[in-house]
Amino acid sequence: MSTVHDPMFDVRGKVALITGGSRGIGRATALQLAASGAKVVVSSRKQAACDEVVRQIETAGGEAIAIACHVGDRAGLEQMVAAVEEKWGGVDILVCNAATNPVYGSITKLSDEAFAKIMTVNVQSTIWLCNLVLPRMAERGGGTVIMMSSIAALRGTATIGTYGMSKAAEAALARNLAVEWGAQKIRVNAIAPGVVDTDFARELVNDPVRRAQMESRTPLRRFGKPEDIAGIVHFLACPASAYITGQVIVADGGETIG
Secondary structure (H helix, E strand, O other): OOOOOOHHHOOOOOEEEEEOOOOHHHHHHHHHHHHOOOEEEEEEOOHHHHHHHHHHHHHOOOEEEEEEOOOOOHHHHHHHHHHHHHHHOOOOEEEEOOOOOOOOOOHHHOOHHHHHHHHHHHHHHHHHHHHHHHHHHHHOOOEEEEEEOOHHHOOOOOOOHHHHHHHHHHHHHHHHHHHHHHHHOEEEEEEEEOOEOOHHHHHHHOOHHHHHHHHHHOOOOOOEOHHHHHHHHHHHHOHHHOOOOOOEEEEOOOOOOO
């Protein structure tokens, strides 16, 4: 059976680089874009985990490579981008998904070291990566950047406040880069997920009492799935969203309005 490709959602031949691509939202995004014809670069800290996602993509008939990289290491990012440019010429779709949240609780107890780690991994690394990728992306005729913010960026919290601050900064970064690079046909947007059933949120999703309470307050009565967010990434990466830039798209099952 022949496959019909809708040009509005076509990403065939595009090169997509996904950080944090070995599990959760990143893995679902890698599988989604590869299934839609993109050439995918799967990146995370552990090579074996990246290799496994690439095996899944190749088994399904897609094209992908795995590059282990800690986004907090600027030299590692430089090496990764250079390798992608050597392999495929550059990046058309950049998905900045890798993040960390090593602390829970009051900001009054936050150490300088923890603050620096959160801001380096969640914000500084995205700036580094964009500065490495976007000039070549512009030379290739444009492209898209999708950053992973959070609904924690939109409201106060007594438990993950610093993480929320970092994600608010990432949303602001998307707006600023959208202004800077729009004339070069580069669109930059962010997604603000609610709670998604992944290892990253395991302390919440594995607590049956807290989970039931939160799901009951969410209009869709469930937590998100990685595939829910991957679909939005695909939309923001393809021509269907050609007139959207500098935006933060909330995907939380209605939690913030419920």
